[in-house]
Amino acid sequence: MTTRGRKAELKAVSGGLAGVPKCPATVPVEFAGEWDAVCIDMVERQILTTPALGLLESYLIARWTVRQCQAAIQEHGLLVSTAHAMKKPNPASGLLSKALEATARLAAELGITPAARSKSTFKPKEGGGNDGWSDLDL
Numbered sequence: 001m002t003t004r005g006r007k008a009e010l011k012a013v014s015g016g017l018a019g020v021p022k023c024p025a026t027v028p029v030e031f032a033g034e035w036d037a038v039c040i041d042m043v044e045r046q047i048l049t050t051p052a053l054g055l056l057e058s059y060l061i062a063r064w065t066v067r068q069c070q071a072a073i074q075e076h077g078l079l080v081s082t083a084h085a086m087k088k089p090n091p092a093s094g095l096l097s098k099a100l101e102a103t104a105r106l107a108a109e110l111g112i113t114p115a116a117r118s119k120s121t122f123k124p125k126e127g128g129g130n131d132g133w134s135d136l137d138l
Contacts, residue, residue: 017048024057028064035060038112047111059106062099069096 020043023035038056042048072092079087107113 016046017043017050019043021053024053027057027060031060031064034063038110041112042110045111052110055106055110059103059110062102062106065099066096066103069093069099 020036020039023032027035035056038059039048042052042056069092073090073096076090076092078090078093080090082088104113108116111117111119
């Protein structure tokens with residue numbers, strides 16, 4: 001029988017990106033402003049790193065998917081007719097549920113939810129001198 005260890009604690013790592021990177025072309029244009037806003041916030045809190053950029057991109061694509069699903073449900077309704085005139089749930093409802101879950105998970109991983117922001121792990125350490133790696137629980 002194996003035992004599980006404790007969940008790793010995430011900690012802010014100094015030496016993150018100093019500026020806001022260009023929004024990738026894969027992020028829908030209507031979310032470019034949110035890319036900038038989240039990046040600015042993460043830079044100020046010293047938690048924006050190169051690996052986090054992929055998560056941020058996925059987060060914004062999930063947010064776009066949520067909006068698209070909401071629009072499809074608004075246009076076609078919560079229930080749609082089948083070829084046999086039966087009613088079934090709009091397929092956008094299932095996609096919406098998955099996109100909302102992904103959005104919530106990715107926002108927490110990025111440290112941009114209120115709950116994540118309140119954790120000390122997403123707050124930069126005060127005072128310099130630490131390379132940010134020595135206090136990681138590895």
